[in-house]
Amino acid sequence: LAKTTQPISMDSYEGQEVNITCSHNNIATNDYITWYQQFPSQGPRFIIQGYKTKVTNEVASLFIPADRKSSTLSLPRVSLSDTAVYYCLVGEVNYQLIWGAGTKLIIKP
Amino acid sequence: DTAVSQTPKYLVTQMGNDKSIKCEQNLGHDTMYWYKQDSKKFLKIMFSYNNKELIINETVPNRFSPKSPDKAHLNLHINSLELGDSAVYFCASSQTQGYNQPQHFGDGTRLSIL
Numbered sequence: 001l002a003k004t005t006q007p008i009s010m011d012s013y014e015g016q017e018v019n020i021t022c023s024h025n026n027i028a029t030n031d032y033i034t035w036y037q038q039f040p041s042q043g044p045r046f047i048i049q050g051y052k053t054k055v056t057n058e059v060a061s062l063f064i065p066a067d068r069k070s071s072t073l074s075l076p077r078v079s080l081s082d083t084a085v086y087y088c089l090v091g092e093v094n095y096q097l098i099w100g101a102g103t104k105l106i107i108k109p
Numbered sequence: 110d111t112a113v114s115q116t117p118k119y120l121v122t123q124m125g126n127d128k129s130i131k132c133e134q135n136l137g138h139d140t141m142y143w144y145k146q147d148s149k150k151f152l153k154i155m156f157s158y159n160n161k162e163l164i165i166n167e168t169v170p171n172r173f174s175p176k177s178p179d180k181a182h183l184n185l186h187i188n189s190l191e192l193g194d195s196a197v198y199f200c201a202s203s204q205t206q207g208y209n210q211p212q213h214f215g216d217g218t219r220l221s222i223l
Contacts, residue, residue, distance in 0.1 A: 031208070032209035041217070042214075042216050042217070043199050044199075045214065046211040049211060091208035091210075092208055093208055095157075095206060097154050097208070099151075099154070101151055102150050102151070104150075
């Protein structure tokens with residue numbers, strides 16, 4: 001089983017780019033990486049998903065190096081409303097879902 | 110229209126009682142999940158159903174029993190509630206049971222055991 005490790009917390013300022021890295025050393029060949037965002041009193045919300053290299057959508061980018069042992073969620077020009085907990089998830093081919101412990105991101109003015 | 114809805118939103122009860130949490134999704138998804146989120150925000154998957162069939166059954170006490178009357182509903186019944194059951198319980202759904210399927214979550218049921 002893959003194990004995911006991510007920083008417990010991070011701080012940044014409005015307008016900055018924020019990168020949150022998740023380590024998943026035991027990721028298997030066909031496993032997928034997904035990131036979720038969670039605000040207080042809400043359920044997690046899907047942000048982005050990838051298998052390798054780089055994926056970009058309207059809210060974030062996901063960078064996955066060739067060895068796939070880590071992934072980095074990149075949030076461009078953050079605002080106060082990006083303050084949330086961000087989770088990394090490795091979805092395994094055998095349908096196991098390995099969630100990280102979450103990174104609490106605090107954006108300051 | 111709420112895609113994944115859970116009831117109740119809050120549940121306060123005493124130790125030893127039996128309670129149920131209901132979940133419904135209107136996304137037409139085949140797969141539904143129950144998660145437990147503790148006070149440290151760690152998400153733990155408990156169960157997953159695909160087309161009313163149990164596919165993931167993690168190590169949880171057998172006091173927890175999921176029931177899926179149809180693929181749009183997944184309820185969670187908890188017997189003999191204990192203090193350690195206090196947590197937020199999330200229901201989620203995905204298009205299929207694939208390991209790469211994005212999940213849609215409800216807003217949680219906050220269970221407090223007195």
